[in-house]
Amino acid sequence: MRSVLPVVRISVTSATELRPGMTYWDISVSLPKSEFGVKKCKYLEHDISSDGIRTSQKLAEKVLNLPxxxxxxxxxxxxxxxxxxxxxxxxxxxxxxxxxxxxxxxxxxxxx
Known part of the structure; x- marks a missing residue:
């Protein structure tokens, strides 16, 4: 059984180190759906980066405007x-x- 992970962060120093790490963790990649080298990505209205997970501004405004x-x-x-x-x-x-x-x-x- 395979799991689908929407966001995976693997620390590598070069692209040649990426494949063995993905093979070890049994991660398959769809290149058309993948982005490499991005500093920040959005997932479920959260911003995910090397600094951690933050709530997006859009979601924060929704919470602040709740009745x-x-x-x-x-x-x-x-x-x-x-x-x-x-x-x-x-x-x-x-x-x-x-x-x-x-x-x-x-x-x-x-x-x-």
Missing amino acids: LPKTQNGVQSFHRSLNYYAKYIRDLPVLAATLCEAPDEQTVADEI
Whole structure:
């Protein structure tokens, strides 16, 4: 069984070292779909480079423009969605704690 990896970073000093590394890891390459020597690529609205993975500006704007949750379930859903982005947001625990401290009269219980 073969796995398909969308982004693979292999550190080599020359192109001749690339093939043995790919053979060792059993990686097949489709040349028309591949890019070599790029400093940054986009994948699932993230920028991947030698500096690491960063959220793209487009995705950051979407998150910043989210409407504030008005119900208890909305706040819980918002917290769950932040779990994924925790590594990209500095001081997330401090920011999330302020949502948890909202008085009960500011949130309306969802009616089921």
